[in-house]
Amino acid sequence: MKNQILGIVFLFSLVYTNAQEAIHSETIETIYSEALTKGKAYDWLDHLSNNIGGRLSGSLNAERAVQWGKDELNEISLDRVFLQDVMVPKWVRGTFEYASIITGPGRSMNVPVCSLGGSIATPSAGLLAKVVEVKDFDELDALGEEKVKGKFVFYNRAMPVGLINTFEAYSKTVNQRSRGAAMAARLGAVGVIVRSMNLRLDDFPHTGAMNYGDLPNKLRIPAAAISTNGAQLLSSMLSLNDNLDFYLKQDCKNFPDVPSHNVVGEIKGSDFPEEIIVVGGHLDSWDLGDGAHDDGAGIVQSMEVLRLFKSMNYQPNRTIRVVLYMNEENGLRGGKAYANYAKSNKENHIFALESDSGGFSPRGFVFEANTSQFEQISSWKSYFEPYLANHFQLGGSGADIGPLRNGKTVLSGLRPDSQRYFDYHHAANDTFDAINKRELELGAAAMASLVYLVDQYGF
Amino acid sequence: MKNQILGIVFLFSLVYTNAQEAIHSETIETIYSEALTKGKAYDWLDHLSNNIGGRLSGSLNAERAVQWGKDELNEISLDRVFLQDVMVPKWVRGTFEYASIITGPGRSMNVPVCSLGGSIATPSAGLLAKVVEVKDFDELDALGEEKVKGKFVFYNRAMPVGLINTFEAYSKTVNQRSRGAAMAARLGAVGVIVRSMNLRLDDFPHTGAMNYGDLPNKLRIPAAAISTNGAQLLSSMLSLNDNLDFYLKQDCKNFPDVPSHNVVGEIKGSDFPEEIIVVGGHLDSWDLGDGAHDDGAGIVQSMEVLRLFKSMNYQPNRTIRVVLYMNEENGLRGGKAYANYAKSNKENHIFALESDSGGFSPRGFVFEANTSQFEQISSWKSYFEPYLANHFQLGGSGADIGPLRNGKTVLSGLRPDSQRYFDYHHAANDTFDAINKRELELGAAAMASLVYLVDQYGF
Numbered sequence: 001m002k003n004q005i006l007g008i009v010f011l012f013s014l015v016y017t018n019a020q021e022a023i024h025s026e027t028i029e030t031i032y033s034e035a036l037t038k039g040k041a042y043d044w045l046d047h048l049s050n051n052i053g054g055r056l057s058g059s060l061n062a063e064r065a066v067q068w069g070k071d072e073l074n075e076i077s078l079d080r081v082f083l084q085d086v087m088v089p090k091w092v093r094g095t096f097e098y099a100s101i102i103t104g105p106g107r108s109m110n111v112p113v114c115s116l117g118g119s120i121a122t123p124s125a126g127l128l129a130k131v132v133e134v135k136d137f138d139e140l141d142a143l144g145e146e147k148v149k150g151k152f153v154f155y156n157r158a159m160p161v162g163l164i165n166t167f168e169a170y171s172k173t174v175n176q177r178s179r180g181a182a183m184a185a186r187l188g189a190v191g192v193i194v195r196s197m198n199l200r201l202d203d204f205p206h207t208g209a210m211n212y213g214d215l216p217n218k219l220r221i222p223a224a225a226i227s228t229n230g231a232q233l234l235s236s237m238l239s240l241n242d243n244l245d246f247y248l249k250q251d252c253k254n255f256p257d258v259p260s261h262n263v264v265g266e267i268k269g270s271d272f273p274e275e276i277i278v279v280g281g282h283l284d285s286w287d288l289g290d291g292a293h294d295d296g297a298g299i300v301q302s303m304e305v306l307r308l309f310k311s312m313n314y315q316p317n318r319t320i321r322v323v324l325y326m327n328e329e330n331g332l333r334g335g336k337a338y339a340n341y342a343k344s345n346k347e348n349h350i351f352a353l354e355s356d357s358g359g360f361s362p363r364g365f366v367f368e369a370n371t372s373q374f375e376q377i378s379s380w381k382s383y384f385e386p387y388l389a390n391h392f393q394l395g396g397s398g399a400d401i402g403p404l405r406n407g408k409t410v411l412s413g414l415r416p417d418s419q420r421y422f423d424y425h426h427a428a429n430d431t432f433d434a435i436n437k438r439e440l441e442l443g444a445a446a447m448a449s450l451v452y453l454v455d456q457y458g459f
Numbered sequence: 460m461k462n463q464i465l466g467i468v469f470l471f472s473l474v475y476t477n478a479q480e481a482i483h484s485e486t487i488e489t490i491y492s493e494a495l496t497k498g499k500a501y502d503w504l505d506h507l508s509n510n511i512g513g514r515l516s517g518s519l520n521a522e523r524a525v526q527w528g529k530d531e532l533n534e535i536s537l538d539r540v541f542l543q544d545v546m547v548p549k550w551v552r553g554t555f556e557y558a559s560i561i562t563g564p565g566r567s568m569n570v571p572v573c574s575l576g577g578s579i580a581t582p583s584a585g586l587l588a589k590v591v592e593v594k595d596f597d598e599l600d601a602l603g604e605e606k607v608k609g610k611f612v613f614y615n616r617a618m619p620v621g622l623i624n625t626f627e628a629y630s631k632t633v634n635q636r637s638r639g640a641a642m643a644a645r646l647g648a649v650g651v652i653v654r655s656m657n658l659r660l661d662d663f664p665h666t667g668a669m670n671y672g673d674l675p676n677k678l679r680i681p682a683a684a685i686s687t688n689g690a691q692l693l694s695s696m697l698s699l700n701d702n703l704d705f706y707l708k709q710d711c712k713n714f715p716d717v718p719s720h721n722v723v724g725e726i727k728g729s730d731f732p733e734e735i736i737v738v739g740g741h742l743d744s745w746d747l748g749d750g751a752h753d754d755g756a757g758i759v760q761s762m763e764v765l766r767l768f769k770s771m772n773y774q775p776n777r778t779i780r781v782v783l784y785m786n787e788e789n790g791l792r793g794g795k796a797y798a799n800y801a802k803s804n805k806e807n808h809i810f811a812l813e814s815d816s817g818g819f820s821p822r823g824f825v826f827e828a829n830t831s832q833f834e835q836i837s838s839w840k841s842y843f844e845p846y847l848a849n850h851f852q853l854g855g856s857g858a859d860i861g862p863l864r865n866g867k868t869v870l871s872g873l874r875p876d877s878q879r880y881f882d883y884h885h886a887a888n889d890t891f892d893a894i895n896k897r898e899l900e901l902g903a904a905a906m907a908s909l910v911y912l913v914d915q916y917g918f
Contacts, residue, residue: 033621161897162492164846200896361820361876363847387623388822388850388876417820417847417876419897437659438620438878 024456027314028383028449034308035445042437044072044300045359049290049432056117056287057327058090058258065283066261069299069324073265076307080268083261086337088327090258091118093287094251099193099224101237102128102245109237111230114205114288115252116177116194117330118212119223126249127152127222129190133238136176137183149188152246154238155180156195156231159422166418167357170197170425174208181223182213191222191248195231197422203227204427207286209330224248260326262334267306269318269455276342277454278321279305279353279447282328282335282400289430293421296432297359297440299324301414304444305451316455318350325400328356332399339403351454353412353447354398358424359440360416364391365450368411373459377410380453389446391415410459414447483915486773487842487908493767494904501896503531503759504818508749508891515576515746516786517549517717524742525720528758528783532724535766539727542720545796547786549717550576552746553710558652558683560696561587561704568696570689573664573747574711575636575653576789577671578682585708586611586681588649592697595635596642608647611705613697614639615654615690618881625877626816629656629884633667640682641672650681650707654690656881662686663886666745668789683707719785721793726765728777728914735801736913737780738764738812738906741787741794741859748889752880755891756818756899758783760873763903764910775914777809784859787815791858798862810913812871812906813857817883818899819875823850824909827870832918836869839912848905850874869918873906 035041052068055061066083073081099113115121132147133154134140140153155176159169174197181192196206205225212220226234237244263283269275281298285291302322309316325334342349353365364384367377374394384390397411405411416439424430494500511527514520525542532540558572574580591606592613593599599612614635618628633656640651655665664684671679685693696703722742728734740757744750761781768775784793801808812824823843826836833853843849856870864870875898883889 032623037621162495164491164901166897361878391847419820419901420895423895436879436882438625442623442878 024383024453027452030312031308031448031452032387032445034312035304035441035448036438038311039304039441039444040307041300041304041440041444044303045292045296045435045440046432048296048299049292053290054287055283055285055291057088057260057284057330059287062260062284062326066263069263069283072303073263073322076310078265078267078306081265084264084337084341086260086262086326086333087257088260088333089331090255091330092253092255094121094253097224097250099226099246099248101234102247103237103241109233111233112203112205112227113193113224113230113248114207115250116210116223116225117207117286118210118254119181119252120220121251121253122191122222122249126247127191128245128247130243131238131246133235140183140187145187148184151189152191152193153180153184153189154193154234156235158195159197159199161199166199166422169199170422173197177208177225178210179213181210181221182215185215185219185221189221193246193248194223194225196225196228197425198228199422201228201232203229204429205230206426207288208426222248222250224250262326262338263324264321265306266319266321267309267316269316271317272458273319274348275318275458276321276347276349277318277351277451278323278349279451280323280325280400281355283324284327284329286329286426288426288428289424290432291430292432292435293358293424293430294426295328295356297435297443298355301355301440301444301447305448308448318455318458320451320455328400335400336403342404349404349409350459351410351412352401352404353414353451354401355414355443355447356398356400357414357416357418358421359435359443360420361439362389362414362416362443362446364389364415366393366395366397366413366415368397368405369394373410376457376459383449383453384446387442387446412450414443416443483842483912486911489771490767490907490911491846491904493771494763494900494907495897497770498763498900498903499766500759500763500899500903503762504751504755504894504899505891507755507758508751512749513746514742514744514750516547516719516743516789518746521719521743521785525722528722528742531762532722532781535769537724537726537765540724543723543796543800545719545721545785545792546716547719547792548790549714550789551712551714553580553712556683556709558685558705558707560693561706562696562700568692570692571662571664571686572652572683572689572707573666574709575669575682575684576666576745577669577713578640578711579679580710580712581650581681581708585706586650587704587706589702590697590705592694599642599646604646607643610648611650611652612639612643612648613652613693615694617654618656618658620658625658625881628658629881632656636667636684637669638672640669640680641674644674644678644680648680652705652707653682653684655684655687656884657687658881660687660691662688663888664689665885666747667885681707681709683709721785721797722783723780724765725778725780726768726775728775730776731917732778733807734777734917735780735806735808736777736810736910737782737808738910739782739784739859740814742783743786743788745788745885747885747887748883749891750889751891751894752817752883752889753885754787754815756894756902757814760814760899760903760906764907767907777914777917779910779914787859794859795862801863808863808868809918810869810871811860811863812873812910813860814873814902814906815857815859816873816875816877817880818894818902819879820898821848821873821875821902821905823848823874825852825854825856825872825874827856827864828853832869835916835918842908842912843905846901846905871909873902875902
């Protein structure tokens with residue numbers, strides 16, 4: 001008798017599980033269909049990219065983007081939309097950035113450069129000096145003050161093209177951009193020229209954040225990125241004549257912090273409103289392009305997750321929140337401020353998802369989770385198979401949600417195909433025309449599907 | 460004692476298997492590294508696209524491509540390179556294709572059109588007629604001769620955007636292009652205008668093959684593609700005034716068949732030279748763009764498979780052959796001729812692989828195989844996981860290798876990400892600049908890895 005009851009319970013739970021799985025599959029199918037046929041992500045990104053444009057923290061455009069984000073979130077009838085105050089750094093590129101290789105008396109070749117974010121200006125007449133080329137800090141240190149003093153340090157370590165994941169290639173080279181100036185200044189360099197973080201050869205210089213660490217103001221030196229073609233040229237010219245002169249002029253400037261905002265919107269959960277699922281990207285961008293991939297895509301995909309639920313009349317069990325973080329690029333103030341807000345309000349974030357790897361075809365997700373959490377997540381992989389977004393692995397999630405890391409909250413990042421990302425990253429060609437509508441929408445659908453499953457099961 | 464021996468045999472085979480797997484993983488790693496760091500695919504495609512360009516069957520460019528393919532294969536020191544004669548259809552676009560919507564006396568709007576491959580010309584003064592819009596052949600038949608006679612039939616069935624695999628969306632709409640004219644001519648239509656097979660809205664008309672079936676010459680009517688934006692406009696105008704006139708003029712022409720060639724190259728196998736593994740794409744392309752994705756990518760990836768083996772000093776066990784098929788687009792004569800050649804020489808093809816889905820990031824492969832063959836193939840999936848090219852499934856492989864289908868030979872197609880393919884397919888923007896170097900190279904590496912495994916194990 002007992003066995004019979006157990007058998008019936010087992011059968012019932014089997015039937016129940018199958019029925020649930022069928023419901024989830026169907027819901028996810030609806031999410032994808034809605035995103036691809038009636039999605040708003042692409043139109044939103046068109047506006048953000050083309051009508052607002054590049055939106056560096058502290059700029060007027062960044063505040064226009066804040067207002068736009070708030071208005072659009074209000075438009076889709078969320079339960080709550082609000083701005084969170086946050087002070088952000090303000091760096092302005094200025095009106096002039098120019099460089100040339102001086103190959104002889106009256107002979108020079110212009111090369112495409114741009115100031116690195118956070119850099120100081122050159123003297124107003126520009127900076128003329130010899131160049132010493134290095135691949136990394138070890139080479140720099142081996143040269144020592146004697147061979148560096150009074151010169152430009154030219155960091156020319158290329159992103160390794162043999163790696164499959166381009167973000168890995170980025171992580172292996174980005175320190176020459178972020179810390180190169182501080183390292184070279186210690187040895188008396190007058191400026192640094194940094195090879196752009198770009199896997200292909202082209203004429204776009206790629207900007208990005210650099211900082212001087214604790215280097216005193218009077219020791220700081222200007223830092224500029226040079227396009228990959230420019231770097232190849234400069235290196236060739238140096239191999240012919242290592243005594244050539246390089247000229248750099250830029251008038252960028254750092255200002256005191258200014259007020260800005262995170263934009264937050266939410267749908268209140270019905271059953272467990274105190275359990276919060278947050279999805280987001282960063283609203284600020286660099287100023288050379290219009291930040292369509294970095295991170296306009298993540299912004300509109302995150303907004304689309306909530307819009308999809310609203311348009312499908314899906315009432316979540318848990319509270320679903322979208323955060324458009326301010327200042328990921330050069331300060332992470334928005335991410336930090338949001339985590340502080342969550343902490344000081346004793347909020348329980350069970351899951352945070354970020355999209356900040358470009359609007360390309362989604363391949364899956366990366367997770368920061370413990371073993372049992374990742375086991376649960378992995379059991380959902382099959383739902384993503386029909387959409388080829390089922391590559392799940394453990395690893396670093398996203399910068400803006402990093403400050404939420406507490407060992408309990410599961411953090412996750414959307415992982416689109418990474419091959420083309422660094423063709424555009426931080427460069428003037430990171431523009432709306434480099435976005436494929438369907439790829440963008442598939443990313444939003446994958447995110448909404450994952451958020452749906454977390455909402456259904458919790459952790 | 461017996462158990463101990465069995466145990467030792469088991470352990471040995473385990474160690475052997477693990478050692479083999481390590482060797483395969485290492486070889487595949489080398490393949491990827493070589494393709495990404497020293498690959499020739501991208502340079503080859505640059506030449507084929509930019510120095511030769513569009514290469515429609517029967518054109519001078521197609522023969523230039525044949526010569527180029529032969530020369531390049533000779534350059535990499537294969538054991539044998541030869542041309543295979545094949546007669547191909549010759550259709551010439553002519554110098555003029557023009558269409559406009561006549562909205563009133565003296566008022567007209569030009570719309571972007573192009574002749575469909577195989578279509579006849581309009582009368583030299585062009586064709587002016589009313590338009591009837593349909594979505595499919597059922598709608599057409601329901602209208603009947605009375606409402607169709609003397610008019611243009613405008614096929615306006617859009618590719619369904621809700622499907623994940625865009626090739627599936629293509630297969631659901633392409634019959635209006637291939638058979639639309641024949642179907643409409645039966646009912647007395649004077650011409651057909653076909654919405655381009657394109658998932659996005661833009662101004663590029665997409666050409667492609669059409670045929671009249673057994674329709675007598677005197678009943679044949681001209682067929683043109685209209686861009687998706689043009690189709691939207693025409694449909695809107697018709698909804699305002701279904702009595703408007705449409706004007707089409709084109710001077711394309713069919714000629715008798717002309718001689719052309721498949722290009723074949725091979726590396727002789729050391730152990731089983733009579734077992735042939737063939738890899739290929741099609742050398743012909745449409746004439747509007749330069750055929751970089753369709754199928755220049757497949758051509759250079761296939762050539763790269765053999766070049767990689769040569770440069771790695773890998774001596775295959777089986778014979779590895781590359782075929783640059785002629786005339787996939789409008790006749791498939793090359794594929795048929797090659798299969799005939801294989802059959803009449805009693806060759807044993809164990810595996811045929813085609814790349815003809817664009818040079819995008821590879822997601823995996825599709826296979827035509829029996830259960831035990833597919834089981835064996837599936838056991839190799841893990842080798843492709845680190846490269847995210849491990850989506851293996853059963854399904855149709857490729858047009859050119861289709862004629863090799865015999866129930867024994869395993870057929871396979873590279874499956875790149877399909878989202879962007881129909882943005883370019885058969886249109887003027889299918890050009891080299893739409894190719895990402897890394898994505899192209901990753902496809903070649905995935906193909907070489909699969910061919911390597913087949914060469915190691917056979918079927």
